[in-house]
Amino acid sequence: MREKLLALAALQKVDVEVAALKKNAEAYPKEIGEFEKQLAAAKAAVDAERTKLEELERQRVTLEHTVVEEKDKVKKWEARLTEQRSTREYSALAREIDIAKKGQQTMSEEITELGRQATIQREVVRTKDGEFQDKSKGLLEKIGALKEKLAAAEASVRALDGSREAAAKSVDGSLLKRYDVVRKKRMPALAALVPPGVCKGCGMNVRAQLYNTLVASKGFDTCPSCSRIVYAQEVLEEPATK
Protein backbone atom coordinates (compact mmCIF):
# COMPACT_ATOMS: atom_id res chain seq x y z
CA MET A 1 0.00 0.00 0.00
CA ARG A 2 2.77 2.38 0.92
CA GLU A 3 4.38 1.93 -2.50
CA LYS A 4 1.12 3.00 -4.14
CA LEU A 5 1.10 6.12 -2.01
CA LEU A 6 4.72 6.90 -2.78
CA ALA A 7 4.11 6.56 -6.52
CA LEU A 8 1.07 8.81 -6.31
CA ALA A 9 2.94 11.40 -4.22
CA ALA A 10 5.70 11.43 -6.86
CA LEU A 11 3.12 11.99 -9.58
CA GLN A 12 1.50 14.81 -7.65
CA LYS A 13 4.89 16.48 -7.24
CA VAL A 14 5.21 16.62 -11.04
CA ASP A 15 1.64 17.89 -11.40
CA VAL A 16 2.25 20.68 -8.89
CA GLU A 17 5.40 21.72 -10.78
CA VAL A 18 3.59 21.71 -14.11
CA ALA A 19 0.74 23.79 -12.66
CA ALA A 20 3.19 26.35 -11.23
CA LEU A 21 5.11 26.58 -14.53
CA LYS A 22 1.93 26.99 -16.54
CA LYS A 23 0.71 29.69 -14.20
CA ASN A 24 3.98 31.58 -14.61
CA ALA A 25 4.00 31.12 -18.37
CA GLU A 26 0.44 32.43 -18.63
CA ALA A 27 1.64 35.91 -17.66
CA TYR A 28 4.17 36.17 -20.51
CA PRO A 29 1.83 36.46 -23.54
CA LYS A 30 -0.12 39.20 -21.75
CA GLU A 31 3.06 41.14 -20.96
CA ILE A 32 4.32 40.65 -24.52
CA GLY A 33 1.00 41.93 -25.87
CA GLU A 34 1.20 44.99 -23.63
CA PHE A 35 4.71 45.89 -24.86
CA GLU A 36 3.68 45.26 -28.48
CA LYS A 37 0.77 47.64 -27.98
CA GLN A 38 3.14 50.32 -26.64
CA LEU A 39 5.42 49.75 -29.62
CA ALA A 40 2.56 50.11 -32.10
CA ALA A 41 1.34 53.28 -30.38
CA ALA A 42 4.83 54.83 -30.49
CA LYS A 43 5.12 53.97 -34.18
CA ALA A 44 1.68 55.39 -34.92
CA ALA A 45 2.70 58.67 -33.26
CA VAL A 46 5.75 59.00 -35.56
CA ASP A 47 3.70 57.97 -38.60
CA ALA A 48 1.16 60.69 -37.81
CA GLU A 49 3.90 63.36 -37.83
CA ARG A 50 5.34 61.91 -41.03
CA THR A 51 1.90 62.06 -42.67
CA LYS A 52 1.65 65.75 -41.73
CA LEU A 53 5.02 66.37 -43.41
CA GLU A 54 3.97 64.48 -46.53
CA GLU A 55 0.78 66.52 -46.70
CA LEU A 56 2.74 69.80 -46.49
CA GLU A 57 5.08 68.66 -49.25
CA ARG A 58 2.20 67.45 -51.40
CA GLN A 59 0.52 70.86 -51.09
CA ARG A 60 3.76 72.62 -51.99
CA VAL A 61 4.34 70.47 -55.10
CA THR A 62 0.75 71.05 -56.25
CA LEU A 63 1.14 74.80 -55.85
CA GLU A 64 4.47 74.77 -57.70
CA HIS A 65 2.81 73.03 -60.64
CA THR A 66 0.00 75.56 -60.60
CA VAL A 67 2.49 78.44 -60.62
CA VAL A 68 4.29 76.92 -63.65
CA GLU A 69 0.97 76.61 -65.48
CA GLU A 70 -0.01 80.16 -64.54
CA LYS A 71 3.32 81.50 -65.78
CA ASP A 72 2.85 79.75 -69.14
CA LYS A 73 -0.63 81.20 -69.39
CA VAL A 74 0.59 84.74 -68.64
CA LYS A 75 3.40 84.36 -71.19
CA LYS A 76 0.82 83.48 -73.87
CA TRP A 77 -1.34 86.42 -72.80
CA GLU A 78 1.64 88.78 -72.92
CA ALA A 79 2.37 87.61 -76.48
CA ARG A 80 -1.23 88.26 -77.42
CA LEU A 81 -1.09 91.73 -75.83
CA THR A 82 0.83 93.14 -78.82
CA GLU A 83 -1.83 91.77 -81.17
CA GLN A 84 -4.66 93.68 -79.50
CA ARG A 85 -6.15 96.22 -81.90
CA SER A 86 -8.30 98.28 -79.55
CA THR A 87 -7.19 100.02 -76.41
CA ARG A 88 -10.17 98.52 -74.60
CA GLU A 89 -9.17 94.97 -75.45
CA TYR A 90 -5.55 95.77 -74.62
CA SER A 91 -6.31 97.16 -71.18
CA ALA A 92 -8.76 94.33 -70.43
CA LEU A 93 -6.06 91.73 -71.17
CA ALA A 94 -3.42 93.77 -69.33
CA ARG A 95 -5.68 93.76 -66.28
CA GLU A 96 -6.09 89.97 -66.53
CA ILE A 97 -2.32 89.61 -66.70
CA ASP A 98 -1.95 91.85 -63.67
CA ILE A 99 -4.47 89.82 -61.66
CA ALA A 100 -2.78 86.55 -62.70
CA LYS A 101 0.63 87.86 -61.64
CA LYS A 102 -0.71 88.92 -58.26
CA GLY A 103 -2.17 85.44 -57.90
CA GLN A 104 1.23 83.97 -58.68
CA GLN A 105 2.77 86.21 -56.05
CA THR A 106 0.30 84.96 -53.44
CA MET A 107 0.99 81.36 -54.42
CA SER A 108 4.76 81.91 -54.23
CA GLU A 109 4.32 83.25 -50.72
CA GLU A 110 2.23 80.20 -49.83
CA ILE A 111 4.94 77.94 -51.28
CA THR A 112 7.54 79.69 -49.13
CA GLU A 113 5.30 79.32 -46.08
CA LEU A 114 4.66 75.65 -46.81
CA GLY A 115 8.41 75.13 -47.18
CA ARG A 116 8.98 76.83 -43.85
CA GLN A 117 6.37 74.66 -42.17
CA ALA A 118 7.83 71.54 -43.81
CA THR A 119 11.27 72.38 -42.43
CA ILE A 120 9.84 72.63 -38.91
CA GLN A 121 7.79 69.47 -39.42
CA ARG A 122 10.84 67.59 -40.76
CA GLU A 123 12.60 68.44 -37.50
CA VAL A 124 9.58 67.19 -35.52
CA VAL A 125 9.64 63.92 -37.46
CA ARG A 126 13.39 63.57 -36.91
CA THR A 127 13.05 64.13 -33.14
CA LYS A 128 10.01 61.86 -32.77
CA ASP A 129 11.64 59.18 -34.87
CA GLY A 130 14.74 59.33 -32.69
CA GLU A 131 12.58 58.97 -29.59
CA PHE A 132 10.73 56.09 -31.22
CA GLN A 133 13.97 54.32 -32.16
CA ASP A 134 15.20 54.60 -28.55
CA LYS A 135 11.89 53.46 -27.12
CA SER A 136 11.41 50.63 -29.59
CA LYS A 137 14.91 49.32 -28.89
CA GLY A 138 14.03 48.98 -25.20
CA LEU A 139 10.61 47.52 -25.94
CA LEU A 140 11.94 45.03 -28.48
CA GLU A 141 14.55 43.88 -25.97
CA LYS A 142 11.83 43.36 -23.34
CA ILE A 143 9.62 41.52 -25.83
CA GLY A 144 12.57 39.34 -26.91
CA ALA A 145 13.45 38.49 -23.32
CA LEU A 146 9.83 37.59 -22.52
CA LYS A 147 9.55 35.43 -25.64
CA GLU A 148 12.67 33.57 -24.56
CA LYS A 149 11.22 33.03 -21.10
CA LEU A 150 7.97 31.83 -22.61
CA ALA A 151 9.77 29.38 -24.88
CA ALA A 152 11.82 28.11 -21.93
CA ALA A 153 8.70 27.67 -19.80
CA GLU A 154 6.96 25.82 -22.63
CA ALA A 155 9.98 23.57 -23.07
CA SER A 156 9.98 22.83 -19.33
CA VAL A 157 6.28 22.01 -19.44
CA ARG A 158 6.89 19.63 -22.35
CA ALA A 159 9.76 17.99 -20.47
CA LEU A 160 7.61 17.64 -17.35
CA ASP A 161 4.76 16.21 -19.42
CA GLY A 162 7.19 13.41 -20.26
CA SER A 163 8.04 12.95 -16.59
CA ARG A 164 4.36 12.89 -15.73
CA GLU A 165 3.68 10.12 -18.19
CA ALA A 166 6.47 8.07 -16.64
CA ALA A 167 5.31 8.84 -13.07
CA ALA A 168 1.69 8.02 -13.92
CA LYS A 169 2.72 4.57 -15.24
CA SER A 170 3.98 3.69 -11.75
CA VAL A 171 0.67 4.55 -10.10
CA ASP A 172 -1.95 1.90 -9.49
CA GLY A 173 -4.63 2.16 -12.19
CA SER A 174 -7.74 2.64 -10.05
CA LEU A 175 -5.92 4.97 -7.67
CA LEU A 176 -4.76 7.06 -10.66
CA LYS A 177 -8.35 7.30 -11.89
CA ARG A 178 -9.52 8.53 -8.49
CA TYR A 179 -6.65 10.97 -8.29
CA ASP A 180 -7.37 12.39 -11.74
CA VAL A 181 -11.05 12.88 -10.88
CA VAL A 182 -10.21 14.80 -7.69
CA ARG A 183 -7.35 16.68 -9.37
CA LYS A 184 -9.74 18.33 -11.82
CA LYS A 185 -11.64 19.88 -8.92
CA ARG A 186 -8.91 20.56 -6.40
CA MET A 187 -5.17 20.50 -6.11
CA PRO A 188 -3.40 18.97 -4.32
CA ALA A 189 -5.67 15.97 -4.75
CA LEU A 190 -3.57 13.84 -2.43
CA ALA A 191 -3.36 15.25 1.10
CA ALA A 192 -1.82 14.11 4.35
CA LEU A 193 -3.72 13.66 7.59
CA VAL A 194 -1.83 15.01 10.58
CA PRO A 195 -2.49 13.69 14.09
CA PRO A 196 -5.00 13.43 15.57
CA GLY A 197 -6.76 13.58 12.22
CA VAL A 198 -6.65 16.93 10.46
CA CYS A 199 -6.82 16.94 6.66
CA LYS A 200 -4.02 19.14 5.29
CA GLY A 201 -6.08 19.65 2.15
CA CYS A 202 -9.13 21.29 3.73
CA GLY A 203 -8.03 21.81 7.34
CA MET A 204 -11.02 19.94 8.73
CA ASN A 205 -10.95 17.35 11.49
CA VAL A 206 -11.74 13.80 10.49
CA ARG A 207 -12.43 10.95 12.87
CA ALA A 208 -9.30 9.99 14.80
CA GLN A 209 -10.20 6.42 14.04
CA LEU A 210 -9.65 7.05 10.33
CA TYR A 211 -6.21 8.34 11.11
CA ASN A 212 -5.33 5.32 13.20
CA THR A 213 -6.65 2.97 10.54
CA LEU A 214 -4.53 4.66 7.90
CA VAL A 215 -1.43 4.44 10.09
CA ALA A 216 -2.01 0.73 10.50
CA SER A 217 -2.89 -0.02 6.86
CA LYS A 218 -0.34 2.39 5.36
CA GLY A 219 -3.07 2.95 2.85
CA PHE A 220 -5.37 5.71 1.74
CA ASP A 221 -8.98 6.79 2.03
CA THR A 222 -11.20 9.70 1.11
CA CYS A 223 -11.49 12.83 3.23
CA PRO A 224 -15.18 12.99 4.25
CA SER A 225 -14.98 16.75 4.08
CA CYS A 226 -13.16 17.59 0.82
CA SER A 227 -13.04 14.21 -0.97
CA ARG A 228 -9.28 14.39 -1.36
CA ILE A 229 -7.32 11.16 -1.22
CA VAL A 230 -5.84 11.13 2.27
CA TYR A 231 -3.17 9.13 4.05
CA ALA A 232 -1.57 9.30 7.48
CA GLN A 233 1.34 11.69 7.25
CA GLU A 234 3.72 9.49 9.23
CA VAL A 235 3.32 6.67 6.71
CA LEU A 236 5.14 8.59 3.99
CA GLU A 237 7.53 10.25 6.41
CA GLU A 238 8.97 7.04 7.76
CA PRO A 239 11.98 5.61 5.91
CA ALA A 240 11.14 3.23 3.06
CA THR A 241 13.08 0.37 4.67
CA LYS A 242 10.58 0.05 7.53
Ligand SMILES: [Zn+2]
Ligand atom coordinates in the same frame (compact mmCIF):
# COMPACT_ATOMS: atom_id res chain seq x y z
ZN1 LIG B 1 -10.11 17.24 3.48
